Amino acid sequence: MLYAILCYHSEDVVCSWSKEEDDAVMAKLMTVHEKLEKDGRLGPVARLLPTTAATTLRKDQDPPLVIDGPFAETKEQLLGFYVVEFDTLEEALDAARELGRANPGGAYEIRPIALFHPGSVGP
Amino acid sequence: MSDLAWIDATLAAARPQAVAALLRYFRDLDFAEEAVQEACLRALRTWPQNGPPRDPAAWLIMVGRNSGIDETRRRAKLAPLPAEELLSDLGDAEDDLAERLDGNHYRDDVLRLLFICCHPELPATQQVALALRIVSGLSVPQIARAFLVSDAAMEQRITRAKSRIARASIPFETPGAVERAERLAAVAAMIYLLFNEGYSATGADAGARRPLCDEAIRLARLLLRLFQTEPEIMGLLALLLLQHARSAARLDADGAIILMDDQDRTLWNPTMIAEGLALIDKAMRHRRPGPYLVQAAIAALHARANRPQDTDWGQIDLLYAMLEQLQPSPVVTLNRAVAVSKVRGPGAALAMIEPLGQRLSGYFHFFGLKGALLSDLGRTEEARIAFGQAIALASSAAEAAHIRQHLDRLQREGGAPPQSNGSAA
Numbered sequence: 001m002l003y004a005i006l007c008y009h010s011e012d013v014v015c016s017w018s019k020e021e022d023d024a025v026m027a028k029l030m031t032v033h034e035k036l037e038k039d040g041r042l043g044p045v046a047r048l049l050p051t052t053a054a055t056t057l058r059k060d061q062d063p064p065l066v067i068d069g070p071f072a073e074t075k076e077q078l079l080g081f082y083v084v085e086f087d088t089l090e091e092a093l094d095a096a097r098e099l100g101r102a103n104p105g106g107a108y109e110i111r112p113i114a115l116f117h118p119g120s121v122g123p
Numbered sequence: 124m125s126d127l128a129w130i131d132a133t134l135a136a137a138r139p140q141a142v143a144a145l146l147r148y149f150r151d152l153d154f155a156e157e158a159v160q161e162a163c164l165r166a167l168r169t170w171p172q173n174g175p176p177r178d179p180a181a182w183l184i185m186v187g188r189n190s191g192i193d194e195t196r197r198r199a200k201l202a203p204l205p206a207e208e209l210l211s212d213l214g215d216a217e218d219d220l221a222e223r224l225d226g227n228h229y230r231d232d233v234l235r236l237l238f239i240c241c242h243p244e245l246p247a248t249q250q251v252a253l254a255l256r257i258v259s260g261l262s263v264p265q266i267a268r269a270f271l272v273s274d275a276a277m278e279q280r281i282t283r284a285k286s287r288i289a290r291a292s293i294p295f296e297t298p299g300a301v302e303r304a305e306r307l308a309a310v311a312a313m314i315y316l317l318f319n320e321g322y323s324a325t326g327a328d329a330g331a332r333r334p335l336c337d338e339a340i341r342l343a344r345l346l347l348r349l350f351q352t353e354p355e356i357m358g359l360l361a362l363l364l365l366q367h368a369r370s371a372a373r374l375d376a377d378g379a380i381i382l383m384d385d386q387d388r389t390l391w392n393p394t395m396i397a398e399g400l401a402l403i404d405k406a407m408r409h410r411r412p413g414p415y416l417v418q419a420a421i422a423a424l425h426a427r428a429n430r431p432q433d434t435d436w437g438q439i440d441l442l443y444a445m446l447e448q449l450q451p452s453p454v455v456t457l458n459r460a461v462a463v464s465k466v467r468g469p470g471a472a473l474a475m476i477e478p479l480g481q482r483l484s485g486y487f488h489f490f491g492l493k494g495a496l497l498s499d500l501g502r503t504e505e506a507r508i509a510f511g512q513a514i515a516l517a518s519s520a521a522e523a524a525h526i527r528q529h530l531d532r533l534q535r536e537g538g539a540p541p542q543s544n545g546s547a548a
Contacts, residue, residue: 010133010136012132012133012135012136012137013129013132013133013136015246015341015342015344016135016136017132018131018337019392049394049397049398049401050344050361051348052347052348052351052357052396052402053398053402053405054329054345055405066408067352068352068357068378068405069351069352070350076174088404089401089405089408090404112398112401113393114394114397114398
């Protein structure tokens, strides 16, 4: 079974870390990552930029609505995610629109990734 | 991160909302501040055992409100003055508190609090000091250290600022769209001012003033989270992040400025740059660029260049032209001239800045750039005169030392054009 581990924390707290504090946390995480990787257990790892950098595409209407800011509803749940690569937000939004046409309802939050490690695990 | 450090960070993050909500509630800045202070003390006592609450800001508001009401009752007993005025809307507030705590309703409260700090009657330094004290919750000695003044002088500055705004009327009604936009612009300007207090520091003071930049970024982030669809606030945060990203490379061991061309770009902070670029991308979709966004876009073009020679000066020239339209100022034209010198040569740039001579006759950077352009053109004697004027206007040893490098180079090379001109770091 592949598992996703979703990371939650207070953005206010994490954003207030100094570079040294942030580096220290990342270094500690890195040792855990290395162990998982050595055991062949590690898939993709991503650290997202803060929610202030997020844009949301509401696809429960046609045409879908683009909203500045993160996904904020609580009556919908996180059911999956994609990692895509484009030069601009507009192109990423186009991809999300296309996905939305295939699967209307709900929303996609488009959030830039700060750090990405592809990992080595596959089904 | 230790328990205590986590609690400190959480309290600092929740503080603006808490002070802002209690200010609306009690309508008295000192009173609101004391109530939050009291709530923070209780948090330090109870959070380590009970764990942090789900919504720290709501917790602080609840506890601060109760302690404030206790205090009002106590005062009412000590001096039998009618406290009704202070307590009149407690009932209403209680009813809608739960609703207000869901986040969106904070935004006008926080904006009001920030707006009070940048009251037009307050001189710029008082605005910034007041915001640091009230909104950020920094202690007077911390602020005094950052401004390089004594604790007593800073205490006095803050007290004076508070008494000025106490006399001015605080607008408590919910702002209309136009008012809200005006407040937002004033607050953005204050945050940028705060950032520049830290960013412009050089020499031995630079380290002490650096936290001002971090705090400005934190406030800009807070503002953007409250006003998520404002492209200028995205632009402001992007601008601060992109400038601050260079901080590790901007100053040498003595705190002297290293020009951007000479900076070790591997020291630039890639995460801050990535966030800044993402914010610009987002803001551009609104297609109504304002001054912060355009300045951020200029900073982004520098940030995208891995080597100085990769910089897209043509695009920077266009963006400065746009900024000249949005916010005409001789300093903007001066900055544009740096880009023009790279694209069309020093002659074109010199022609562009010469008409500014009168208005910028007291401006260090004008003579610094003029000297650099003249020496690029081989007009050594005139370059020496301009550099001499720049040194006379330098406001710090670091600025003067930087111009002296230019003069030394002229001396050494006997007037041969130097490799770089004076683009701002």
